[in-house]
Amino acid sequence: MxxxxxxxxxxxxxxxxxxxxxxxxxxxxxxxxxxxxxxxxxxxxxxxxxxWNCAIKRAVLAPDAVAPAFGYTHSFELPADFMRVLEVGTNGSQIDYLVEGRTIQADTTVLELRYVFRNEVENTxxxxxxxxxxxxxxxxxxxxxxxxxxxxxxxxxxxxxxxxxxxxxxxxEDPPQTLGDERLLRARFGGGW
Structure with a gap:
């Protein structure tokens, strides 16, 4: 161990x-x-x-009480064990965001975050x-x-x-990554692929 x-x-x-x-x-x-x-x-x-697959977490973040001064409508405090953003979205779609200090700025009221966390349990x-x-x-x-x-x-x-x-x-060990929204690609290039 x-x-x-x-x-x-x-x-x-x-x-x-x-x-x-x-x-x-x-x-x-x-x-x-x-x-x-x-x-x-x-x-x-x-x-x-x-x-690393053994150091990935998901979290749903609620906005802070105080909004950013400008740029984005909401600020979200990062989890205490946060190390690196992997994905930021809402309802499965990527959104525009900015990491500043220990917060993420975004134009959404609920933020879904997939991130690398500080896994201090080496036996995992x-x-x-x-x-x-x-x-x-x-x-x-x-x-x-x-x-x-x-x-x-x-x-x-x-x-x-x-x-x-x-x-x-x-x-x-990860599934293949897709390039963008499959529905958009199908609409643009036809559904026969």
């Missing part, structure tokens, strides 16, 4: 370093503090980098994502732990290669 600590420990093992038991491990305090500092940033960066992650975050932690820890920039570069290259493969596999 993957946890933040196990991911960091496996990254340390890849570097030939002593593992940690938790983020406050008194026996390996330097490495534990280093992992505790780097892990949230590395995790969030990897989650935000791709719409896909195996590829666990491996990627482990490699990313190894790359982030390589220089501070070993003082080897060559080792750091090596892990960064492994991470890039593995990232391409993992994105492809994760994307193959």
């Amino acid at each position: 993957a946890t933040g600590v196990s991911i960091c420990s496996n990254a340390l093992l890849m570097l030939g370093a002593q593992t940690i038991n938790d983020f406050a491990d008194q026996l390996n305090l330097d490495r534990a503090k280093l992992c505790a500092n780097l892990y949230p940033t590395v995790r969030d960066d990897m989650l935000r980098s791709h719409p 992650w896909d195996a590829h994502l666990v491996k990627l975050v482990t490699l990313a932690m190894a790359a982030a820890l390589a220089y501070p732990v070993t003082q080897s920039s060559a080792l750091q570069q090596s892990f960064e290259q492994k991470l890039e290669m593995t990232l391409k493969r993992a994105r492809a596999v994760d994307g193959q």
Whole structure:
């Protein structure tokens, strides 16, 4: 079962370093503090980098009491675990929107949001994502732990290669994307296709 600590420990093992038991491990305090500092940033960066199926949520948002000063009629507060917009719509159709700070501005009274969320429950992650975050932690820890920039570069290259493969596999689980409104295409080009 993957946890933040196990991911960091496996990254340390890849570097030939002593593992940690938790983020406050008194026996390996330097490495534990280093992992505790780097892990949230590395995790969030990897989650935000791709719409991983294990980190997607849907929400229906109600407008804030105060409307934007101009531009759009309503403002919607983003969920606390929000990381990246995937889709914004109402009743299944895309709408015009703008993300500003921790809000979405739009001309609608109800906003349907599909988004990448900060999934902090690592045991719900896909195996590829666990491996990627482990490699990313190894790359982030390589220089501070070993003082080897060559080792750091090596892990960064492994991470890039593995990232391409993992994105492809994760994307193959999704249905094919359509190009726009099928009814509009049928009306424009005829219904015989």
